[in-house]
Amino acid sequence: MKEIISLSKKVITIERNEFLKVKGSIDSNIYYIESGSLRIFVLDEYEERTIRFGYRENLIASLDSFLTGKPSDLFIQAIKKSVVKVITRQDFDEFLEINSNRNLWTEILENLVIQQMEREIDILTNSPKERYERVLKRSPQLFQEIPNRHIANYLRMSPETLSRLKKS
Numbered sequence: 001m002k003e004i005i006s007l008s009k010k011v012i013t014i015e016r017n018e019f020l021k022v023k024g025s026i027d028s029n030i031y032y033i034e035s036g037s038l039r040i041f042v043l044d045e046y047e048e049r050t051i052r053f054g055y056r057e058n059l060i061a062s063l064d065s066f067l068t069g070k071p072s073d074l075f076i077q078a079i080k081k082s083v084v085k086v087i088t089r090q091d092f093d094e095f096l097e098i099n100s101n102r103n104l105w106t107e108i109l110e111n112l113v114i115q116q117m118e119r120e121i122d123i124l125t126n127s128p129k130e131r132y133e134r135v136l137k138r139s140p141q142l143f144q145e146i147p148n149r150h151i152a153n154y155l156r157m158s159p160e161t162l163s164r165l166k167k168s
Contacts, residue, residue: 003104004059005032007095008085014038020076020084026069027062027076028089036082037145041075041153050154051119053079055145060084063112079150128157132165 011034014020020038021027031038037055040062041048051074054060065072066089095101118138122131132155135142142151143166152162 001059001104003095003101004030004087004092005085007087007091008032009088009091010086012084012086014078014082014084016078016080018078020078021062021065021072022075023073024071025065026071027065028069030059030061030066030087030089030092031076032085032087033058033060034083034085036084037079038076038082038084039079039146039150039154041077042073043075048075048153050150053142053146053150053154055141059108079146123156128155128161129165129168131155131157132162 014036020031023043031054033054033056035056037053038060039050040052040054040060041050043049052060060076062072062074062076064070064074096105118134122134125131125134135151135155148162148166149159152159155162
């Protein structure tokens with residue numbers, strides 16, 4: 001991971017609620033979060049649907065756009081003031097040309113696929129309690145880094161339901 005982070009030639013600060021990426025834009029960067037937290041979401045009719053979070057020492061990207069070079073429906077927004085290192089696709093591709101680095105990228109992608117599968121199971125699990133417990137077990141740091149209203153949205157429940165579950 002250190003090798004990827006070292007590819008960054010630019011650091012940006014994103015204020016709370018500012019967008020790193022908006023729907024319809026092409027994003028050919030990966031971002032390493034030095035501080036703060038961000039969320040990736042889509043707009044479903046007029047409702048935001050959070051699909052992923054990133055916080056300190058995480059990589060975050062509009063992966064569909066990064067991989068295809070096409071516009072994405074995803075938004076990336078700062079939940080709190082965040083400092084991120086920008087890693088361009090060009091620098092990343094040059095890094096991957098060195099054979100041993102392909103293994104690291106494969107490992108990252110495999111990890112993302114597993115996370116996405118876990119996420120799908122979370123969404124398909126009927127019980128809000130089970131969804132909460134699965135995420136708490138998998139990502140306890142999430143509950144220290146991300147406000148409850150965003151976690152509730154991610155878990156497809158009301159903030160009140162999440163609050164009750166946390167108390168029980």
